[in-house]
Each structure stands twice: as C-alpha cells, then as structure tokens.
Amino acid sequence: MTHLQRSKTLRWLCTLATAAALVIVLFPVYAVIVGSFESTQTLFSGTYYWLPHGATLDNYRTVIQAQSGHVLTSLIVGVGTAVLALIVAAPAAYALAKYRLRVTVILVSSLLVCQIVPSIVLATSLFIVFHWTHLVNSYPGLIIADGTYAIPFAILVLRAFFFSLPNEVMQAARVDGASEWQTFHRIVVPLARSAVITVAVFAFLSGWGDFIFALTILSGSGIEPITLGIYTYLGNYSTDWGAVMASGVFAMVPAGVMLVAAQRYIASGLTAGSVVG
Amino acid sequence: MHLTAWRRRQIAGWLFLTPAIAYILFAFALPIVYNVMLSFEETSPATIGDFTAPFAGLANYRFILNDPTSTAAIVHTFEFTAGSLFGQFVIGFALALLFTVRFPGRTLGRSLVIIPWLIPLFVTGVIFKFLFQLEGGAVNQLLVDVGLARHPIDWLDNPHLALWTLLIANIWLGVPFFTLLLYSALQDVPVEVKEAALMDGAGPWQRLRLVIVPIILPVIEVTFLLGFVFTVKVFDLVIALTGGGPANATQLITTWSYNLSFQQFSFGQGAALNNVLLLLAVICAPLYLLLSRDSLRRSSGAAR
Numbered sequence: 001m002t003h004l005q006r007s008k009t010l011r012w013l014c015t016l017a018t019a020a021a022l023v024i025v026l027f028p029v030y031a032v033i034v035g036s037f038e039s040t041q042t043l044f045s046g047t048y049y050w051l052p053h054g055a056t057l058d059n060y061r062t063v064i065q066a067q068s069g070h071v072l073t074s075l076i077v078g079v080g081t082a083v084l085a086l087i088v089a090a091p092a093a094y095a096l097a098k099y100r101l102r103v104t105v106i107l108v109s110s111l112l113v114c115q116i117v118p119s120i121v122l123a124t125s126l127f128i129v130f131h132w133t134h135l136v137n138s139y140p141g142l143i144i145a146d147g148t149y150a151i152p153f154a155i156l157v158l159r160a161f162f163f164s165l166p167n168e169v170m171q172a173a174r175v176d177g178a179s180e181w182q183t184f185h186r187i188v189v190p191l192a193r194s195a196v197i198t199v200a201v202f203a204f205l206s207g208w209g210d211f212i213f214a215l216t217i218l219s220g221s222g223i224e225p226i227t228l229g230i231y232t233y234l235g236n237y238s239t240d241w242g243a244v245m246a247s248g249v250f251a252m253v254p255a256g257v258m259l260v261a262a263q264r265y266i267a268s269g270l271t272a273g274s275v276v277g
Numbered sequence: 278m279h280l281t282a283w284r285r286r287q288i289a290g291w292l293f294l295t296p297a298i299a300y301i302l303f304a305f306a307l308p309i310v311y312n313v314m315l316s317f318e319e320t321s322p323a324t325i326g327d328f329t330a331p332f333a334g335l336a337n338y339r340f341i342l343n344d345p346t347s348t349a350a351i352v353h354t355f356e357f358t359a360g361s362l363f364g365q366f367v368i369g370f371a372l373a374l375l376f377t378v379r380f381p382g383r384t385l386g387r388s389l390v391i392i393p394w395l396i397p398l399f400v401t402g403v404i405f406k407f408l409f410q411l412e413g414g415a416v417n418q419l420l421v422d423v424g425l426a427r428h429p430i431d432w433l434d435n436p437h438l439a440l441w442t443l444l445i446a447n448i449w450l451g452v453p454f455f456t457l458l459l460y461s462a463l464q465d466v467p468v469e470v471k472e473a474a475l476m477d478g479a480g481p482w483q484r485l486r487l488v489i490v491p492i493i494l495p496v497i498e499v500t501f502l503l504g505f506v507f508t509v510k511v512f513d514l515v516i517a518l519t520g521g522g523p524a525n526a527t528q529l530i531t532t533w534s535y536n537l538s539f540q541q542f543s544f545g546q547g548a549a550l551n552n553v554l555l556l557l558a559v560i561c562a563p564l565y566l567l568l569s570r571d572s573l574r575r576s577s578g579a580a581r
Contacts, residue, residue: 029396032407088300092293107294107297116559118551124315127538132328148305151297209398211513211516215535227513255396
C-alpha cells in the first residue's frame with residue numbers, strides 16, 4: 001500500500017470512529033425526543049421501538065398543563081443565578097486582576113477550594129441556616145445556593161480575562177477623570193463582553209439544571225423547578241414515561257439553544273475554568 | 278482632605294471585593310464551619326428549628342463507623358470514582374487523539390461531543406433509567422436483538438449490576454470534559470517536537486508514550502484531580518437513576534448523607550458523613566493549587 005492510500009484509509013477509519021462515538025453521544029437525546037411523542041401503550045409495551053412508532057402530542061399536553069409553572073420557575077432561578085454571579089463576580093475579578101491588594105492570594109486560593117466543596121455539604125448546613133434566616137422555600141435562598149456552582153468559577157474566568165487587558169486602557173480613563181467605578185463599568189466590562197457571556201451562560205445552566213439545592217431547600221413549597229417536577233413523575237413502582245420524556249425535552253431546551261448560539265463560549269469556558277492563574 | 282491616588286485605589290479595590298467576600302463567608306465558610314459543628318451535635322427532628330442542639334461528642338462519627346450502609350457508601354464512592362475516572366480518561370483521551378487527525382467530520386464530531394456535558398445531570402439520570410429498563414429499554418432490546426444476551430438484563434434492580442449501570446451513565450456524561458481538556462493540551466504540543474520524533478523513527482505508540490504524554494502530563498494531572506473532585510460529589514445522577522438502591526447497592530456518600538439528614542432527620546449523622554467527603558475534597562485542595570500553578574506556567578511557556 002502506498003503512503004497516500006494508507007493515510008486515506010486512516011482518515012476514513014477516523015470518520016467511522018467519530019460516527020460511532022456520535023451515535024453513542026446522541027442516541028440518548030434522540031431516545032428522549034422520540035419517546036416524548038410516543039403513546040403510553042407504546043412506552044409500556046415491553047418492546048423498544050428504534051424508530052418513531054406513531055406520534056401523539058398527549059405527553060406534551062399533560063406536561064404543559066402540569067409543568068409550565070415549573071419551567072417559569074427554572075427560568076427565574078437560572079436568570080437569577082446568572083445575575084447574582086455577575087454582580088458578585090465581575091467587580092471581584094477586576095479587583096483581583098488589576099489592584100494590588102494584600103488579600104489577592106488568599107482569596108484566589110480560597111476560591112479554588114470553594115470549587116471543590118461538595119454541594120451536599122453546603123445543602124445540609126444551608127438548609128438549617130436558611131431556616132434560621134427565613135430563606136427556606138424562597139427564590140433568593142435557592143439562587144444564593146445555586147450561586148455556589150457558578151460564582152467561584154465566574155470570578156476565576158473573569159479574572160483570567162481581566163489580566164489580559166492592557167493597563168493603559170484604565171490609565172487613559174483615569175487621566176480623563178473617570179472614577180474607579182466608572183472605569184470599571186463603562187470601559188472594562190464592555191471590553192470583557194465575551195467572558196461575561198461565558199460566565200452568564202454557565203451560571204444560567206447551573207441554576208436551570210440544579211436539583212440538589214431545589215430538593216433540599218425547597219421542601220414542599222409552591223416553588224418547584226422543572227428538575228423537581230420530573231422527580232415527582234419518577235414513582236417508586238411505576239413511572240409515567242411519556243410525561244417524563246416530554247418534560248425532559250423541556251429541560252434540555254436551554255442546553256440546545258446554548259449549543260447553537262453560544263458554542264464558542266461554552267468550549268472556551270470549560271477549558272478556562274480548569275486552568276487557573 | 279484629599280486621599281492619595283494609591284489610597285483611593287486601595288479603597289476602591291476593597292469595595293469591588295466586598296460582595297464576593299460577603300458571599301464566600303455566607304455561602305461557603307459559614308456552611309462548612311456549621312457542618313463541622315453539626316457533626317458534634319445530637320440533632321433530632323425537634324431541634325431542626327434551632328441553630329444548635331445538645332453536644333454529642335463523637336457519637337455521630339461512631340455511628341458512621343458502625344453503620345454498615347455508611348461504610349458501604351464510602352466504599353461505593355471509591356469504586357465509583359476510580360471506575361469513572363478510568364473510563365472517562367481512556368475514552369476521553371482516545372477521542373482527543375482522534376480529533377487531532379484531519380479527517381472529514383472532525384469539526385462536527387468535536388462540537389457535538391460536548392452534548393452530554395450540557396444536559397442537566399438529573400435529566401441524564403432519568404434518560405439512562407429509561408434506556409436501561411428491564412422491559413422495553415433500548416439497551417436490553419439491542420442486546421437481545423443482536424444475540425448478546427438471551428434474556429433482558431436487570432440493570433437497575435440487580436444489586437450486583439446497579440453500580441455498573443451508574444458507572445456507565447457517569448462515564449457517558451464525563452467523557453466530554455476529558456476530551457476537551459486533553460484535546461486543547463494536545464493542540465499545545467509544538468509541531469517541531471512531533472516532527473523531530475517522527476524523524477528519529479519513533480512509531481505512533483512510542484511517540485505517544487515517550488513524547489506527547491510527558492509534555493501534556495501536567496494537564497492530565499489537573500484533569501484527573503478535577504475529575505476526582507467532580508465524581509465524589511455526584512448526587513443528581515444517582516437519585517434519578519437508582520435512588521441509591523436496590524438494597525443500598527448504589528448508595529454513595531452524598532446520597533446516604535442526604536438520606537440521613539433529610540429523610541431520617543439525623544442532621545448530625547449526615548454532617549459527620551459529609552465531613553468524610555469534605556476531608557476527601559480538602560486533601561485535593563493543596564494538590565490542585567500546586568498543579569494548576571504548574572500547568573499554567575508550562576502551557577504559557579510552550580505554545581501561547
């Protein structure tokens with residue numbers, strides 16, 4: 001075999017391997033979407049149908065009636081988490097990157113440690129602390145708890161970005177008589193737009209998809225995000241698969257939107273979050 | 278009185294930091310300290326409304342050591358974590374290497390492979406529960422149709438299998454993380470190094486083992502460490518997929534701690550088990566600090 005032929009074969013093998021990997025990656029997503037349109041009879045027939053087997057909107061009818069409130073709740077929590085993450089993280093990241101402060105090293109190290117702390121540890125204590133501070137069963141309580149996923153990450157990513165901004169930008173603003181705050185929010189934040197979007201996307205997804213804090217901090221109150229809504233469908237003995245699949249599709253929508261609209265930010269964010277300065 | 282510019286900037290810097298410091302104290306420091314306190318308290322359903330309960334000494338820790346489910350949960354957590362990291366690394370690294378080759382479909386593959394990572398963990402658990410059902414599950418249907426199994430396999434309700442099922446689901450969702458990090462590290466390996474190895478007549482396996490792996494080793498270390506930290510925390514997936522069952526066969530530290538605190542209302546015992554988990558995480562902290570500093574220095578020196 002010539003060298004050229006061999007590299008051509010190799011390339012086709014690579015394509016084949018990628019196709020196989022994508023089948024495994026995409027099949028579960030495909031199965032939920034198809035399942036969400038199947039009738040109860042089909043889902044409980046004891047046979048799995050690889051291709052759509054009749055189509056019905058019944059599951060969506062059930063779910064829209066029962067879950068639209070939950071979708072709204074998840075949206076509020078997701079947006080709230082993103083807003084909280086930006087308010088807390090952006091100024092802090094800026095100070096940690098551009099001001100020579102004595103706490104910088106301690107604070108950056110403790111942020112790294114914060115990322116490591118398991119959510120169940122926080123949830124157990126926060127449940128009682130929130131009882132005490134009247135934050136149980138409330139949006140602010142849940143958003144504060146969900147911020148624990150996003151905020152340390154947000155500060156570290158934004159800080160890495162602010163590092164790359166030349167100091168001259170801020171000096172020019174100061175010479176023009178801008179205050180420290182004006183320099184930050186009129187000059188620095190707009191320049192950091194892509195990093196801010198990355199952080200907001202991540203914070204939104206973490207609030208939207210949160211389960212553990214919703215499960216522990218909202219105990220049987222009116223507030224119920226979509227993940228908890230799905231949980232109630234998973235009975236001990238029988239699961240309403242049609243409704244589960246249809247609400248699962250709803251729960252995956254933001255991820256799908258982000259994949260199309262903000263892909264560049266997601267990939268860069270994932271890498272940035274793990275290599276920190 | 279006029280403040281000097283330096284003074285003014287110090288004050289501004291501290292003001293910028295205030296919300297973050299307040300947040301860290303309230304949402305991280307307070308719960309961690311309080312968790313330690315709780316683990317020495319004799320909590321009961323009646324004391325939940327109170328901030329403190331009677332002192333219990335080491336009773337909660339003694340309970341954890343003597344409770345078969347707690348010790349099993351600790352063992353499961355180690356098995357689950359080791360298995361996940363192994364699977365995620367092998368598959369993730371293979372995919373990362375694959376994507377460094379130029380071939381049709383490479384860009385599409387690279388962008389779609391991150392999908393598992395975007396789906397809420399809880400939803401992933403639910404989907405796998407659907408796929409691994411005894412009757413009418415896609416996995417059993419495939420195995421029986423192809424002839425690999427004569428009867429449907431009880432993936433979720435067989436105590437000997439359930440942890441494996443959980444492992445498969447967790448590997449599926451964790452591979453993208455390994456792939457992306459290792460892929461970006463492979464991108465940073467200088468072309469000259471690879472060419473030089475090729476000139477010296479090194480085969481593909483030798484190039485990988487003797488040239489590429491040593492260069493990206495710092496990133497591999499950080500990835501493993503972060504993978505470890507993520508995996509010992511896994512909770513949503515387990516609750517959705519198995520709920521810790523059957524017969525506590527998939528009970529991990531996180532899920533059993535939840536059960537102790539929120540279902541049996543023994544917050545003190547839950548907190549003691551939490552501290553075992555916290556200890557595992559805290560052991561990683563200095564390593565992580567050291568490694569992330571190291572890998573940053575090297576990668577910024579190499580290609581960027």
